[in-house]
Each structure stands twice: as C-alpha cells, then as structure tokens.
Amino acid sequence: MDSRKYMSDAIRTESRDFDAMNTRLLDDGVKRLLHAGIGISTEAGEFLDALKKHIFYGKELDRVNLAEELGDLFWYMAIVGDELGIKFEDVMERNITKLKARYGEKFSEEKADKRDLESERKILEGQAFN
Known part of the structure; x- marks a missing residue:
C-alpha cells in the first residue's frame, strides 16, 4: 500500500464530530x-x-504490540497530513534533505550539538508542501 492510499483509507475512519x-x-x-x-x-x-515492561519488568518484548502502536501513530499522522494538505513522501524527502544538511552522510555528536537551525529552516521552507 502506498502512503496516499493509506492516508485516504485512514481518514475515512476518523470521527469529525466536534460538537462534543x-x-x-x-x-x-x-x-x-x-x-x-x-x-x-x-x-x-x-x-x-x-x-x-520489557526493560524494567522482564516481560517478553511484544513486537506485535509495538507494530500495532506504530500503526496507530501512522493513523494519527494521516490526519495531520490530510489537514495540512501534505503527502508522507514529501515529508520523508524533506526530512532526509534536512538530515543530510545537518550530518552529511553520517551522524556525529559534534554536528548534532552545532546545528545550523536557520539553514535547516531554509531547506524546509524552500521545498513547498504540495
């Protein structure tokens, strides 16, 4: 399933009864x-x-539950994307462009500490969300 179809299918299950x-x-x-x-x-x-529960209580790591929670996160992010009129692909691409500007090809703590937020903002603003 591509992200556009996912977003379309996900928002169909959204309640917009804001009266409550x-x-x-x-x-x-x-x-x-x-x-x-x-x-x-x-x-x-x-x-x-x-x-x-896994780390502190010694329970088995419930990967099925983690994947289910990830799906729930996607569902809510689909609402955000729909409301902002943006596609997941555009957000993903913009994020990678920003990370490459920040770190180059590899993470380093020094680059993480010395971020150029102004340049990163220009990258984000330079790529229109459409």
Whole structure:
C-alpha cells in the first residue's frame, strides 16, 4: 500500500464530530490537529509502555504490540497530513534533505550539538508542501 492510499483509507475512519469537544473557539482544522497531536502523544506513550515492561519488568518484548502502536501513530499522522494538505513522501524527502544538511552522510555528536537551525529552516521552507 502506498502512503496516499493509506492516508485516504485512514481518514475515512476518523470521527469529525466536534460538537462534543469543549473547544468552540477553535476551527475544525485546528481541532483535527489537536486531536491528532494528543493521539500521537498517547500512542507514543503506549509504545514506550511496552518497552518499559520489557526493560524494567522482564516481560517478553511484544513486537506485535509495538507494530500495532506504530500503526496507530501512522493513523494519527494521516490526519495531520490530510489537514495540512501534505503527502508522507514529501515529508520523508524533506526530512532526509534536512538530515543530510545537518550530518552529511553520517551522524556525529559534534554536528548534532552545532546545528545550523536557520539553514535547516531554509531547506524546509524552500521545498513547498504540495
């Protein structure tokens, strides 16, 4: 499945019943982003919880659960992508371009500490999200 089809299929299962939300001052787009942001945080916490159980409590590493949480993260990211009108491929490409500018071909702690955020921002702004 390519990411465009995934995004299209994923957002079909999204509830947009914002009447229940006590956020009358926010437009629906911001509500979608807020819902997705909270969901991403929640699912990331569930991913970490599975790792915690393995590392600190000696439970078997539940790779099936980790993959399921990753899928849930994708679902919420599909909402963000749809709301911002961007494709996963564009985000992935832009991210790699930024990382290459930051590190070249290989990570180093020195380059991580001495990031040129202004140049990175120009890279991100120079590639339109369309």
